[in-house]
Amino acid sequence: MTTPIQSRVLDTAVNMLEQYTLCDRCLGRQFAWLSTNTSNSERGRSLKLVLSMMADDELKSENPDHGKKIIGLLAGHGMFKPAQTIAEKNSIEYGKSVDCHLCSTDGQSIFDKIEDVTKKAGELVKDVEFDHFLVGTVSFPLLDDRQDDLRAKYSLLHAEALKSDFSRELGKHLHEILKKEVEFERPHLVFLYDMVNDIVRLQINPVFIYGRYQKLVRGIPQSRWDCKDCKGKGCEECKGTGRRYPDSISEYVGDVAQRLLRGSRFKFHAAGREDIDVLMLGKGRPFVVEVSEPRIRTPDLVSLTKRINKESKKRIRVENLEMTNREHSQKIKEDASTNIKEYLAVIQTDGPVQKTELRRVEGEFSGIEIEQRTPTRVSHRRADLIRKKQIHEIRLKMLKNDSIEAFFKVQGGTYVKELISGDDGRTNPSIASKLGLVCVCKKLDVTAVYSNSS
Ligand SMILES: [Zn+2]
Ligand SMILES: [Zn+2]
Incomplete structure (x- = not known):
């Protein structure tokens, strides 16, 4: 015969249920890193089921007191239906609980809001182009504190935070309705759910377009140059334009890119810069234009090239545009002093x-x-x-x-x-x-x- 089972997991589950009301998911989450390919709800439910089977066995023995106590816990703090049935059959009294200690506020489990949150998130991306996304959650401080206390009190080494459980669950729901993948490394979008304010925020990550520019006319700065007298507000000195120079290379490129990608801002990164009175000829200077919050991620680069060249009225010229990433744009800047x-x-x-x-x-x-x-x-x-x-x-x-x-x-x-x-x-x-x-x-x-x- 093997060693009789003395389970730290089951003991801990009982000890916690003595003190706190815990739903299946929140009980299971305290053991989240034990056993894979299952869910926290399944873990919690299984623990409760095993405990109620063991207790039912004790009820049917000569010494039913311990069994009664466990069934009472599972039916009350555990909110576990099978135990409630057993309790009723055996006339075991228990206090009715409804609010899980770890996931409920205002009489509602945060997990019951998932459908609603999913819908809200879906609305935000109706006209946004993306292939993948990530979900983040800002938790209730109160619920975080409760989880931390529990972790310390019962020396829980395998517990998962509420917010990561919630984020994963929300991610699954979003995957279902959006038909897009969850991506951890470089997601196109991040949905951030703020539990306290019940708001979903959308972060659209930037796109980066690489190219080379030629400057064909003298007198154009690389970036916008504000009037030094009014700092851009507009004054007599600058005839109300707010500018020292009427145009710039970064605006010729960035404004068009931002418009075509339906972004909110742009940044221009280049491999160094030439003076205002210096032309940039030959094959041009490498640059990367970064467009923030783009609603389009796969622009037609041929038409973008044409539009930049046309709108600058041949003052600048770009070519060989291609999609790239943040690392490339950093490298271009770093290399500028050694190339x-x-x-x-x-x-x-x-x-x-x-x-x-x-x-x-x-x-x-x-x-x-x-x-x-x-x-x-x-x-x-x-x-x-x-x-x-x-x-x-x-x-x-x-x-x-x-x-x-x-x-x-x-x-x-x-x-x-x-x-x-x-x-x-x-x-x-x-x-x-x-x-x-x-x-x-x-x-x-x-x-x-x-x-x-x-
Ligand atoms: Zn719960
Ligand atoms: Zn001015």
Whole structure:
């Protein structure tokens, strides 16, 4: 014969029922991590059934007192129908309970609201495109406290929180009516049920669209630039526009994307930025536009491309749009200071230049590292640091005797205008210091942005 069963699980169940009214689900939830492929209701019901069978057996023996007590508990605090039948047959008195200690407030179990909550949640997504979702619940503090107390009092090691039980149950119901899957890693939507206020909130997660932009006209900042006098409100200085510049690259891309995806906002992430007076040519600069709360997740990217290009009136141009993710957008930004960029510049000098001098300077810059202290012109928004930047290649061509065309292949984040002028010694060496002439950048274009992450 095997060892007689002495069950800690059954003892704990009886001890809890002596003190508290517990529905099947809440009793079962205290043992949620024991035995799989079943439900908390099934666990609780099984415990109550086993206990009432054992008690019924005792009732039929010579010493029925213990059995009577257990049937009374199950019929009363346990609200268990089979035990109530036994109690009535055997004239066992019990107090009628209706409100479960762990899931009821105002005379109603929170689980009885599930149909209603499911319906509310369903209403919220009538015109939202999504493939999968996740459910979260904000519980009643009172019910959480009761669960915590119970856990401590009975040393419950296998209990599950009310909110995770509720979320899972709601998830099952939503899966039924929405015909969409529950997804834990990257859900398109999150339904958040607030028990206290009985409200379902919908969180629509953003979408990310990758592409490259060219800037074909000078004078466009990458992001919206507010008027410094009125900070965007509109004043005389900005003729009521609230802006220092009428347009921006991020708005040309983001406004159209936001409209097409029926989102609420957008963010523009790019692999660095060019100055306002600098063109972005070649294959363009990598960017990711993030659209918040999109009601459409699978836009027609060809038509999005066309609309951006059309609405910008050829001031910018985007191409190769594709759907991507948050990690990619972060990587693009991180890589911006290490990737390689190419520029074409026109340099004005204050004196005549010799061809042989240009060859010498090209050689001296080949594969070296320069030091750049943050230029004065950007020091209001960037920390004053000395950065080391890799110069891969510089090629210089004489245009006139005081004018040079220069090609630069340098590390991302190099200040090219300062590499030309020397910025009063803050950049070292510079074209100016090597030529021994005052050098000014008259025109600058970015011709290539190489990216490791696109
Ligand atoms: Zn309950
Ligand atoms: Zn203004």
